[in-house]
Amino acid sequence: MSELAKLLPMALDLILLTSVVVLAALVLGGHRRATGRNDARRRVILFIAFGLLLALLWASLGAPDVALAEAAIGAGFAGALLFAATNALPVEAENKVSAARHAGPAPVGHGLEWLINFGIAAFAILLLGALWLSLPALDTDRLGPAVRTVLPETGVSNPVTAVLLNLRAFDTLLEIAVLLTAALAIRQLGPARAASAAPEGMLTALVPWLVPALILTAGYLLWVGAHAPGGAFQAGAMLAAAGVVLHLTGRSGGGLPSPRWQPWALIAAVAVFLAVGLAGLALNGVFLGYRGASASVLILLIETAATLGIAAMLISAYLGGDGGGDEAGDEAGQAPGAPR
Amino acid sequence: MNALLPYLIAAVALIALGLRALLLHRDTLRRLLAINVLGAGVFMILIAAARRADGLPPDPVPHALVLTGIVVAVAATALGLALDRAVNSAATDDDRRPDAGNRGDDNPGDAGRDHAS
Numbered sequence: 001m002s003e004l005a006k007l008l009p010m011a012l013d014l015i016l017l018t019s020v021v022v023l024a025a026l027v028l029g030g031h032r033r034a035t036g037r038n039d040a041r042r043r044v045i046l047f048i049a050f051g052l053l054l055a056l057l058w059a060s061l062g063a064p065d066v067a068l069a070e071a072a073i074g075a076g077f078a079g080a081l082l083f084a085a086t087n088a089l090p091v092e093a094e095n096k097v098s099a100a101r102h103a104g105p106a107p108v109g110h111g112l113e114w115l116i117n118f119g120i121a122a123f124a125i126l127l128l129g130a131l132w133l134s135l136p137a138l139d140t141d142r143l144g145p146a147v148r149t150v151l152p153e154t155g156v157s158n159p160v161t162a163v164l165l166n167l168r169a170f171d172t173l174l175e176i177a178v179l180l181t182a183a184l185a186i187r188q189l190g191p192a193r194a195a196s197a198a199p200e201g202m203l204t205a206l207v208p209w210l211v212p213a214l215i216l217t218a219g220y221l222l223w224v225g226a227h228a229p230g231g232a233f234q235a236g237a238m239l240a241a242a243g244v245v246l247h248l249t250g251r252s253g254g255g256l257p258s259p260r261w262q263p264w265a266l267i268a269a270v271a272v273f274l275a276v277g278l279a280g281l282a283l284n285g286v287f288l289g290y291r292g293a294s295a296s297v298l299i300l301l302i303e304t305a306a307t308l309g310i311a312a313m314l315i316s317a318y319l320g321g322d323g324g325g326d327e328a329g330d331e332a333g334q335a336p337g338a339p340r
Numbered sequence: 341m342n343a344l345l346p347y348l349i350a351a352v353a354l355i356a357l358g359l360r361a362l363l364l365h366r367d368t369l370r371r372l373l374a375i376n377v378l379g380a381g382v383f384m385i386l387i388a389a390a391r392r393a394d395g396l397p398p399d400p401v402p403h404a405l406v407l408t409g410i411v412v413a414v415a416a417t418a419l420g421l422a423l424d425r426a427v428n429s430a431a432t433d434d435d436r437r438p439d440a441g442n443r444g445d446d447n448p449g450d451a452g453r454d455h456a457s
Binding site: 017018024043047050054063066074116132144181186190310 | 342343344345346347348349350351352353354355356357358359360361363364365366369370372373374376377380383384385387388389390391392393396397398399400401403404406407408410411412413414415416417418419421422423424425426428429
């Protein structure tokens with residue numbers, strides 16, 4: 001019995017690993033010059049499946065926080081983002097002449113392809129050898145016990161949240177700054193995509209149920225992140241999902257605040273994070289230095305601002321441009337899907 | 341035989357597949373997908389290395405690194421897609437020669453919509 005209990009997870013992991021690699025090959029494989037919309041959509045759907053299987057694998061490897069983030073951001077949000085981008089591609093033509101015109105830029109020549117394959121194979125063997133040699137080092141416990149020792153001081157009991165928002169809070173601040181940079185750059189590139197016309201039926205009818213449920217889930221993930229898997233990134237992705245649903249049903253703002261407040265929503269996360277960090281510098285002499293009783297309150301404050309800010313940044317990225325086009329806002333009763 | 345080996349082999353396979361597609365193909369979507377697959381391989385090394393053999397809880401530091409990596413990857417993907425959209429709409433604007441080789445060329449309806457707002 002105990003033998004079976006040991007073998008079963010290993011067998012499941014081997015199946016997951018094989019499926020993940022096969023799916024990756026399918027996502028990236030296919031015809032060398034195929035660049036049409038249907039081909040791209042097939043790839044993106046396979047990529048979403050790839051992300052969901054990765055999430056299962058992370059969960060099986062004892063990383064539930066990463067599994068949640070992978071499912072919500074890596075598969076869910078990135079999937080929506082990539083799928084929306086396929087709309088701009090031309091549909092594959094039936095006849096040969098226009099098919100040739102639709103074919104993308106010529107791929108590399110056969111000689112170069114052979115060289116690339118050879119180089120990648122050599123690189124893969126080297127990488128595997130290096131990892132094989134470092135297996136003993138990978139297997140030794142290093143930072144784990146150190147985190148567990150200081151965990152009671154950090155203000156949270158989920159060790160991943162403790163690393164992200166206390167022990168290595170500086171990294172997380174910079175990470176949110178990276179996200180902000182990307183969101184600002186995307187807004188500079190032009191107007192946002194127009195919202196799709198509100199579809200009749202299921203999706204539109206589900207919005208009054210789906211959006212509050214997503215907001216509630218986001219709040220739960222934010223709160224529970226202190227002592228169980230969850231946190232600001234997963235919660236922010238849930239809120240962003242609500243924004244995507246709103247955009248899909250004809251609200252071109254995607255649930256973002258009015259243009260006047262959008263910049264504030266975008267910088268909220270970085271601003272609050274920096275303010276808390278500077279307060280720590282003033283009071284304790286350490287940037288982002290907070291320990292003990294006040295730490296849990298400060299972490300909750302940062303995470304709340306981060307959830308709202310991450311959601312605003314992700315929605316901005318999904319809209320693919322400056323979302324402040326319609327000054328009157330959708331609340332003013334603009335017909336869903338009306339040409340802007 | 342080490343318990344980590346299957347994960348490391350799969351991770352190297354993902355990295356190799358991603359790197360190959362990134363070098364071989366020129367369409368933006370496939371390249372962005374390739375970067376994401378490559379990243380997933382790197383994440384797999386980190387998560388596998390975080391696992392402790394004898395029932396101990398896994399190391400949370402690599403988990404935090406991967407969480408950060410997932411968010412940075414999606415930010416890079418979004419920026420790449422937006423840049424591609426901007427480049428394509430600028431190209432459709434500039435040269436309307438029939439042999440321009442731009443994939444938006446023979447789709448004036450699409451291009452027109454881009455500039456409606």
